[in-house]
Amino acid sequence: MTFFSRHNIEKSSYEKLYYRYNHEIFTCIANKIENRDDVLDVMQEVYIHLWKFREKILIGNAENIIFNTCKQEISKFYRRTDKEPYSEELTYDRADNSINELKAAKKKDRRLTELERSIELIIPPLRKTIFKMSKIEGISHEQIASQLNMSKSAVENQIAKAMTFLKKHHSNS
Template sequence: MFGLNQQYEDFYKEVFEKYSQFIFSHIISKVGKRVDALDIAQNVFVHLWQYRKDLKFKNVEAILLKSCRQEIFKFYKDQIGKGISVSIDGLGIEIEDHSELDLEEKLEKERKLNAIYEALNLIPIERKKIFLLNKIEGKTRKEIAMELNMSKSAIGNQIDKTMQFLIGKLRR
């Protein structure tokens, strides 16, 4: 059994050595600050370590990029939760398929995503938190109400107001 664990560790080390600089560069291009990028990169490699036994049979680059994306979004979500204004520069959708139609679709999605993030930054912090708990984390209105010690109808009103605001902003 020791030999198998050693193989996983060796594979992990190989992946780390091969991709760590790439991952760091990718993350810093999205978050801007070296300290934040190092923290996020560490989280990516912790995630990689936790699932190292599954890696040999999958596309490592795709897993790393997906982990990066998830950790970057967690980072920004935490920043928003702390009331820190978040810049969306560099959060564009990565374009992997270069066919013209797909490129146009992805650029349009990127524009819409940027517009949503810009509009979200205009919403009061508490309302934004409620909206993100519902739409990003998938919590029900009842769960959010219990968590924030508010009525279910108040939570529903905040989510509805946010949706109306976003729809109004995006139609312009």
């Protein structure tokens, strides 16, 4: 294989890589750097680095190499410009809120389960059907009234009663 044919194969593979990951690279950098011109400058540095080491990329895990290169170039950008990082993820001294986030997610999940249980077990069957059709399935009040052969105001009344009950029953949760 001659130098030129190997070079063309590498160039073709690199171009495929470019088109495959261009949007992800832009997004990755834009999440860390606010100014669009700076984002484009860092992207250019990423592509230069990737071109220099294209043989390793084409052989190894391209995605890992690409996103590690993005992180390195973002760090270089901040060191070079003496700017503060735009994204919180680059700030290493921030408090770890994962426990609080987990507790909040569990509490929300528990409340949702209680709400679903109330809908299923406590609300009368017709009211439950109307409520689910409206709030969960997104069916209009007119369509529900037509399907259940009742007036639109009766449908609205049933939904209001269900909402009132759920608000009262779950306000203390």
